[in-house]
Amino acid sequence: MNPFRYARADDAADAVALVTAGGTAAFLGGGTNLVDLMRETVARPDSLVDVSGLSDEITETDTGGLLIGAAVRNTALAGHLAVRTRYPLLSRAILGGASAQIRNMATVGGNILQRTRCTYFYDTAGSRCNKRDPGAGCDAIDGFNRIHAILDASPECVATNPSDMCVALAALDATVHIRSLGGARTIAFTDLHRTPGETPEYDTVLEPGDLIVAVELPALPFSAQSTYRKVRDRASYAFALVSVAAALDVQDGRVRDVRLALGGVAHRPWRAWKAEAALRGAPATAQSYRDAADAELADARPLSDNGFKIELARRTIVAVLTELAGPDGEAA
Known part of the structure; x- marks a missing residue:
């Protein structure tokens, strides 16, 4: 793991300012994926901005939906009464996603941004991976590819998104709330993640310094079913x-x-x-x-x-x- 600086953000504006101050900074939520990537030297940020204490509430919206803070822990989201009764697919997806210990640490924002579990992506010592090292090639295409993509892959990358929670959010017409230096904006959840195309190193459409602050679920009348x-x-x-x-x-x-x-x-x-x-x-x-x-x-x-x-x-x-x-x- 490379050396890094650590700072804890006071609010969303502070977090964005810290992460865009220079260098290769990254937001840190629960750390359940990012820390693993750093240990394996797949990710090498020179500073971490801790946002785990921000936006950790679940509230009702004026239109009857739910606004879920990006720092809400997966365990809290899966167990929330409104989620279990009105959006049971989301609760079940989270509970199927990881061990209890990981769910206790993982945040909503971090879950959304977790990276592929392709073994070639993690093998920095001996495997070619365009997602990790653009232009290197993709050993998964002709290698052991049992867990890989069957839809909308490309000659550059056949990796899959590993998140269970994200599948539920995609089905629920969720919206992602973003904060950046340019202000606040929203993105439809189905527009957030990218297909690999020729640039598989980019998992989402987020720009450097973009911070997910919340996810909004609409009041879908039949989502309880x-x-x-x-x-x-x-x-x-x-x-x-x-x-x-x-x-x-x-x-x-x-x-x-x-x-x-x-x-x-x-x-x-x-x-x-x-x-x-x-x-x-x-x-x-x-x-x-x-x-x-x-x-x-x-x-x-x-x-x-x-x-x-x-x-x-x-x-x-x-x-x-x-x-x-x-x-x-x-x-x-």
Whole structure:
């Protein structure tokens, strides 16, 4: 780990000023990912600005949604009564994401910005990785790529986003509140993370000095009818091979509205827009769910070791929507 300076921010404005003062500074939340990256010398900031004491409240918005401070710990968010009752898919995603000890430390902002768990990304001694070292190449493409992307990858990078929480936020039409030297702005959560393209070193559209201060959830009427399912190699502390976050509104045997997002399949949390479009107005049946999954996965491009993810994603989508609709096609 390289030497670094440490400062604790008093407020958002102070944090932005400190991190843009010069050098290669980084914001520090819970440190559950950043510290690991520093130990492995993947990340080499020369100063850390601690923002773990900022914006750590969950409040109701004027429109009936929730405003979640970026410093809220994952454990507190998953256990919050309004989240558990009105947005259960978010609570379940967080609880499926890591050990209790990590959830106790990890913050919302840090979870959103965590980096891929591709083994080649972490192997600084012997692997080529365009995300870590732009222009070096990508050893995952012809290497062991079982956990890698099947959607919207590029010849430069096939890594996946590791966050469970982010999949739920993508499904919930969340908005991210940003503070920078230029002032405050918001970004739709589905626009925050990038596809790899030719610059996989950039995970998000954030600019240097941008600080996530909060995430806002809208008052989605049917979000209480939602769930999150994670398929992984083992039940304890493993990242998703495929995950599905879904909210479903069924009336008179037809899908009136739906929200659907996938994890473990792309460089970013994957909002399943094509599947949603196919489902709206369709009969609430397993066949409709399969057809919608096929529409979403039509552009999947598997690698040598991860072709199984296509069928796994299809079956998980069908299983989750069937569970939400209930045995008679009505929302459970």
